[in-house]
Amino acid sequence: MDIKSVKEKIKTVIDEKNIFENEPMSRHCTFKAGGNASLFVIPENQEQIASLCKVLADVPYMFMGNGSNLLFADEGYDGVVVSLGNKFSNIEVKGNEIIAESGALLSKVAQTAYKNGLGGMEFASGIPGSIGGAVYMNAGAYGGEMKDIVTKTYCVGESGNILEIIDHQFGYRHSLFTDSSLVILKTVLTLAPKDKAKIKEEMDELNKRRREKQPLEYPSAGSTFKRPEGYFAGKLIEDAGLKGFRVGGAMVSKKHSGFVINYDNATATDILNLMEQVKSKVYMQFGVELEPEVKIIGR
Ligand SMILES: Cc1cc2nc3c(=O)[nH]c(=O)nc-3n(C[C@H](O)[C@H](O)[C@H](O)COP(=O)(O)OP(=O)(O)OC[C@H]3O[C@@H](n4cnc5c(N)ncnc54)[C@H](O)[C@@H]3O)c2cc1C
Known part of the structure; x- marks a missing residue:
């Protein structure tokens, strides 16, 4: 990949301060190992993501969340890594639904569910990923999986169009997104009212088990x-x-x-x-x- 020319293209969409050359991916992955990405980009809004998908059409690129399920080879990745972090971490509660942007951490979404007396997310409170990574992977633990609570996802298609997904084709550590280049923007989780003390007790118990066993x-x-x-x-x-x-x-x-x-x-x-x-x-x-x-x- 010609880093200079790709960077020029990206600069038409993203502020230069959010574009990094030869970025060590060990800084962004929980394994704390691995080589560099030729370019590392942090978009600030949905429009920038949609424009990026168009600009990068003929360049290798990938999106990442919290880097808790990724390992970059020491040789590095000759492409563009797009990081969706705290700029996309809004969490909104509407009745029994939580609408979470893809960069929101599962732990934060689970805390929001607890504070609002909504049950169903306890299993995910100790998984160190983002909503985007968890939906992509159909993350799960202790008998629960994202497929049990995810009811709708908004994503960006290859041509920059916004799509609404209802049928996520979830399987074991698999979803529609695993086999596509769709970019997850935000997800609707449908939960159920539950006694707050019970939610807290279950989250504490599962996190205790994690600390003991992992x-x-x-x-x-x-x-x-x-x-x-x-x-x-x-x-x-x-x-x-x-x-x-x-x-x-x-x-x-x-x-x-x-x-x-x-x-x-x-x-x-x-x-x-x-x-x-x-x-x-x-x-x-x-x-x-x-x-x-x-x-x-x-x-
Ligand atoms: C200590 C520890 C414990 C863990 N426990 C569990 C567990 O109990 N259960 C479990 O399932 N996993 C577990 N994991 C693995 C990991 O946390 C999950 O797979 C998590 O869902 C990954 O989320 P992430 O945001 O870190 O994704 P990343 O690692 O950043 O990315 C994972 C994949 O998702 C894609 N992706 C991420 N965001 C988007 C997006 N917005 N749009 C499109 N694609 C996207 C990436 O391209 C990549 O292919 C654990 C990890 C650690 C380090």
Whole structure:
């Protein structure tokens, strides 16, 4: 990609102060590892997103939320990363509905639901992602999934047009958005009235369980692999004797074998090599193919 000419195009839409060249993606991903994006752009409003989609039509680009399910290869991403963060974090409550912009953090939306006595979001309060990333992934935990509460999503299509999606085609860590280049702008969550004390009790209990079971003290992207049908990835990895297994600075967590952690200044290559070895050892021992849940970019 010719960075200078693409930057000139983007400058017709976005203020130069919000365009960054060769941006280290380790700064923006919870794994705290990985290479640079050729260009990193922060739009400020919906119109800029729509115009960006048109301007970037013949350039590789991707949108990101909180970077909690992403790993950029050390070689970097020769394209444009568009970050939807706090400029798109408005949360509005209308009766039993919460309308949340894509950059709003799940923890904040869950707090809003709690304060308004609306139940259904408790499962998501400890997931460190944004609404956009959670809808894209159909994020879930402790028996709940985004598909249970998402009723409508507004997004931008390739030609910059705004679309309203009702049928999200949700599956396990999958949605309509996973197979498309649609950009999620905001989502309507339909919740149900619930006793506030009960909501708080459930959120506190689930977050306590996370702190006890998950290595939250180390950088990671959560569960590294998807749950293979009929198995648990963490159990397979542990049974393969890989608890604490290390490649460079990357390690299979000793606390939860489903998490690969950045134990000691890991590079993305350390993490990817560790993942490859875990995959092949689990396959050799149990004949089960592990598929990454974390999105690997630039390889
Ligand atoms: C400690 C820890 C615990 C976790 N626990 C869980 C858990 O319990 N359950 C679970 O499901 N996940 C969990 N995760 C993973 C992660 O938090 C979720 O997948 C989350 O939904 C990702 O959201 P994000 O905003 O960080 O997305 P990102 O990582 O920024 O992006 C993820 C994908 O979504 C796309 N995307 C993001 N925003 C948009 C948008 N606006 N429009 C179009 N595409 C978009 C990106 O292109 C990318 O492909 C955990 C992660 C960590 C670090």
